[in-house]
Amino acid sequence: MFHIFCPYCQEYREEEEFHPSGQAHIERPAEPASVSDEAWGDYLFLRDNPRGIHHEMWVHRLGCRKFFNITRDTASYEILETYRMGEQPSITAASAEVRREQGVQTADGGWQTVGARPENSRLNEETPS
Amino acid sequence: MTQSNRLNQGGRIDRSRRLSFTFNGQQYMGFAGDTLASALLANGVDIVNRSFKYSRPRGITAAGPEEPNAIVQLGASEAAQVPNVRATQQALYDGLVARGTNGWPNVQRDVMSWVGKLGGGFMPPGFYYKTFMAPASMWMTYEKFIRKGAGLGRAPTEADPDIYDHFNQHCDVLVIGAGPAGLAAALSAARAGARVILCDEQEEMGGSLLDSREAIDGAPASAWAEQVVSELAGLANVTLLPRTTANGYHDHNFVTLHERRTEHLADTAAGAGREGEVRARLHRVRAGRVVLASGSHERPLVYANNDVPGNLVAGAISVYIRRYGVVPGQRLVLSTNNDHAYRAALDWQEAGREVVAVVDSRAKPDGDLVKQARDAGIRVITGSAVMEATGSQRVSGAKVVAIDTERFVVTGKVETLECDTIASSGGYSPVVHLASHTGKRPQWRDDLLGFVPGEFKGMHVAGGAHGVYALGEALADGAGVGAEAARAAGFKEAAAIAVPDVAVRHESPISALYQVPHEKPPLRAPKQFVDLQNDVTAAAVELATREGFESIEHVKRYTALGFGTDQGKLGNINGMAIAARCLNRSIPEVGTTVFRPNYTPVSFGAIVGRHCRELFDPERYTALHQWHVENGAEFEDVGQWKRPWYFPQKRRAGGQERLETMHEAVARECLAVRRGVGILDASTLGKIDIQGPDAREFLGRVYTNKWAKLAPGRVRYGLMCKDDGMLMDDGTTSCLAENHFLMTTTTGGAAGVLEWLELWHQTEWPELQVYFNSVTDHWATMTVTGPDARKLMSEVTDIDLDREQFKFMDWKEGKVAGVPARVFRISFTGELAFEINVQANYAMHVWKALFAHGEKYDLTPYGTETMHVLRAEKGLIIAGQDTDGSVTPEDLGMHWAVGYDKPFSWIGQRALTRPDTAREDRKQLVGLKPKDPKVVLEEGAQIVLDPEQKIPMTMMGHVTSSYYSPVLESGFALAVLKGGRNRMGETVYLPMSDGSVHQAEVVSTVFIDPKGERQNV
């Protein structure tokens, strides 16, 4: 069960209060009528399924009822950051690669979550290993 | 029966408290402090079970959770039955009743032994694999056989009388295991001020300290354990959980602990004199840091007939002697590849029994324990191993031979030693189970000959769990790791406790030995068991590799290795080593072993906690619920709501009084609405209060139809689609004021629709100023409907009910029965209808006032079933019943409710012009009239055009709603049918599973009052 930091409530809460709501940062085309059938179909149905860094939208359903975003490693289930709707992730698949190359990888095969949003200070602490 | 194997002194048992217990129908005596296993061994019970596949006699092998054989069914009464209990982990209590799970009908004289012989051939290696490949019908046959003989235990057939609980816990440091490393870690963390939970699965905390030969600070190791436990118990920041198994290690340091509160006292809480108390608790712990101090399990060696009773893991011998004062035999042969196991021989000899020999696979062992054994006059045979045990019901001897472990051959002459007990040790496997729950693969360490936990964020490992075995080192490791964990949890000043004094022991290194070579080739030697619980032999593993299974994961599935309730705690590494030898690879190349929750079986009671019976799912009641109960309503579950389904009344016939059938009640309720006046409690409809200057714009975007011109005081029906154009929900929305609307949703859709509105507002259109709030429970809703509705309403309200003043699809504010109310002229029955909304607290008063005035109109309460019939007669859909997520508004014939020319591209609009949603032959909503009026079609029945067509027939659609109409005096249905609107008047066919075929005519969805005049009077 995940332990999730709600960026609106500013607190860690149990996963039971939350509900996943699919991939984050999928924007509805501003002028749907001018979009091709195929592009509209992609917007409706096609989603990424990466192994590794993924950005997901969640809702604090039994809390503040706010939607927000999570950057999560789908392999380790580690939540690297949470951020408000309308904000951009500070950790992406690309930046994680950079981190690996720069050698801040931790002994557990993951990497330190340096650069996560300030509200995630606990995610920023050094891993003991 | 006497306790023939009980020593006169020693052990941590209370000899002043004698306990009587029954095993397999026989009565025995034991002492307080015994486990069921130690008491059985004390009584000289050799055979506790029959094996799964070969029906071979089996005895107790180990002393902890790794025990594969002594699996019992516990409980004196039917209701108290608990399956799959390990006798080694069950504390003895007075009156305990247990039975070998797999002993049926009698473990001593097994009349089913022919089945064993049959079973051997019947269930060859690959049995599961091949069986699952076979037709499913064969599995049913196998399954009965397997269940009976498989040691799977059985569930009780009566309700469990006990209660269980869940605790949500938070701590800075959770320490799992209270052996030397765990106790030291807990003390370091606790002294630093961290909130510590220390859990241990045993009856007593201390782990290996309780059976250790070593001294700490010059005193017995167990004394140090007692002293630390007592200090921890006195600290306010420490929670000690004995008899508590950490069973699952989940994401983000969430650990589930299974605490047994009364199971060591009796088979029910009441039986323990603790009626009403919780039998077991599941602690759901969110730990800042986890210290895994779970220790190790000793591996037995794999040799021929190593399953005959009297074959034990070496360490278990020491546990039984030192903790329970039980020596499980007279003459011991120990077979080992390491020093530590020698303590079994020393303990045995000191208990006054004969050690025939220690057989050591190493050429020149010279550690301190080895020397001690030699000094004590024990014969040590080096470079050799026990190749085979003799005896059938009990070990009678050990065949010992010199071996070459590199070439896997015997190199000398076989010597047979007479003995009744063979202890073996092939080294130690760190208990990596919990760590591997997290998904991190264990890592092989060649120096340890074992897997250690993979590293995991938030987890620290201490002591034997990562191969730090020597007592002094384990204490130091635990002390340091406990401090490290506390620092990581924010207690920056945390320091390791001073490590107590332990003499350093010289040990000669372990040498790899898993399977002992036999003088016969592996496939022809007597059975060498790898997994005792599942009867998997070394030959089976070898066969699997010959059949081409190269990954241990495949070998496991082929042989069922590790698939028992013990998850192969003893056998998995040996199985991997054998596979590696056969494949000529290293163990880590063959794979790693992955364990999954739970570590040991957890009772369903503990998993469920209080979430059972009436607390399984919350029940929601309307403000009028009590009236419904008092008036005999039958209830229907709609989501979590209890809604009146129908109100059966008493009928008199021939002097007999009886209740109406549902059919009779519904017919009466329907006719009352169509001819007089009825009333429905519609409070469960979802209600969402929507406010803000952009509320109207927002409605226009989430509904398919137009909202720009809806004036205050007016109501409109709306359809809500997802962006794929499929109907999601429907309902009416009323304009309360220019910037204020009240939306209604289906009963089941209320929460989902609110979240849907929030989703679009928060993620796509945050610039719109609009706010949503659920008011479902704030308002009670009563629908008064029927030709007499106005007459009744006029008696209770000050609202002008004139049809010109209060039009269809208007709403008005006023008083009903003296209570402030909103009244809506909307209709879900097709009749004149008033929906009264009042504050829920006033609902009962208003409802009763309506009945007081309604008596002269024969006001009839009706339930959901009548509501369904009435709405279906009018062709009004229920979202979720007549639609299924693949139905568009156009499919429903609701073109009139779709505003294609609205300026903003509302949710679903774009998708409705995709080629697939624009197809002519989509399934469309139609009415069906059965040719035989007595027929009520089955909901879900498939529609075909040609009933003579061969199977598979071309399916054209299906029935979505079907009822009997008392007004039409006929069955009728709504259905979705391909190209349905162009098939009016055609005959379609509905083949039923019994072979009969119904005929129906395709008709309009509106069966009554097609012009809608009745609701508009």
Ligand SMILES: [Zn+2]
């Ligand atoms: Zn929140």
